[in-house]
Amino acid sequence: MPVPYLVKRLGLTVLTVVSATFLCFVMLRLSPGDPAELILQKVFVGPEDYIADEDARQTIVRRFELDSPLYRQYGAWFRAALGGDLGHSFRTGQRIRDDIGLRLWPTVSLSLLAMGLSLILTVACATVAGLMKNPWAKKLIDMGVAASVAVPNFYLAIVLIIVFSVKLDVLPVSGYGSPAHFMLPVLTLGLTLFGYTTAILNDAIANVRRQGFILSARAKGLPGATVFRRHILRNALVPVAPYVALQLGYVLGGVVVVESVFSWPGIGNYLVTSIQTRDLPAIQACVAFIALAFSLSNLLADGCVRLLDPRARRAT
Numbered sequence: 001m002p003v004p005y006l007v008k009r010l011g012l013t014v015l016t017v018v019s020a021t022f023l024c025f026v027m028l029r030l031s032p033g034d035p036a037e038l039i040l041q042k043v044f045v046g047p048e049d050y051i052a053d054e055d056a057r058q059t060i061v062r063r064f065e066l067d068s069p070l071y072r073q074y075g076a077w078f079r080a081a082l083g084g085d086l087g088h089s090f091r092t093g094q095r096i097r098d099d100i101g102l103r104l105w106p107t108v109s110l111s112l113l114a115m116g117l118s119l120i121l122t123v124a125c126a127t128v129a130g131l132m133k134n135p136w137a138k139k140l141i142d143m144g145v146a147a148s149v150a151v152p153n154f155y156l157a158i159v160l161i162i163v164f165s166v167k168l169d170v171l172p173v174s175g176y177g178s179p180a181h182f183m184l185p186v187l188t189l190g191l192t193l194f195g196y197t198t199a200i201l202n203d204a205i206a207n208v209r210r211q212g213f214i215l216s217a218r219a220k221g222l223p224g225a226t227v228f229r230r231h232i233l234r235n236a237l238v239p240v241a242p243y244v245a246l247q248l249g250y251v252l253g254g255v256v257v258v259e260s261v262f263s264w265p266g267i268g269n270y271l272v273t274s275i276q277t278r279d280l281p282a283i284q285a286c287v288a289f290i291a292l293a294f295s296l297s298n299l300l301a302d303g304c305v306r307l308l309d310p311r312a313r314r315a316t
Contacts, residue, residue, distance in 0.1 A: 148195025249297025
């Protein structure tokens, strides 16, 4: 990858993270409620014993520079964040860096397993649809893809809970630590991702089938299964790879609903709890993590395109 192009992409990544975190910072500061009183109530006094005190409030304002312009407050936060200091949580009292560190692996493991399940289902369905002559098989797969795209993940999660946890009583609803706890969250997220990936792969397969080298391979007398596996599917997976890279950012930042439904101890659930308790530093840190995940996944997707498609390398 050329150095000027890499510098440009890294610059856009930094700009994306800065823009997202600054917008979040401003919205949190402009939300109803006084940040100084919130800090007093959540951190120093406690919600049960809190009594409005103007002197204490002014002390907090001076200590945290809450009377300075927003851009200056954001600059102080951003400089601290670059050094790894994301502040302390109002709710837990712990360093947010430590809180996120504890919840990072549950989110990453859930995301990777769900993406793996999605890819397995995608390749399996595309292979069945590409090799079987029965049109009903393709129609059934198309119906599954449409359902995956149309059904919200929270609705699918509730249906799976009712079937496997309430009716059959074979899988736990919530918790973390054993393979059984992974089943329902991974199935929910994997089935949600499967539809989009399969739709892209099916479209790519249709485009590859029309290429001249496929006709040449068939004219040489190669079996249909060999043509599909070696030539059609392999080339059709090229446009899917960048989408999967983009999907990684979506999954890492977008498992909020799934983690909340299953009480999964990940970053998404941490974000929801922080919003409910108005834990402003934790919200800001989670938004920064999500923005960074999306930006890096875009960078990874761009690298996949350049690696797999020579035309993209020649264009820059």
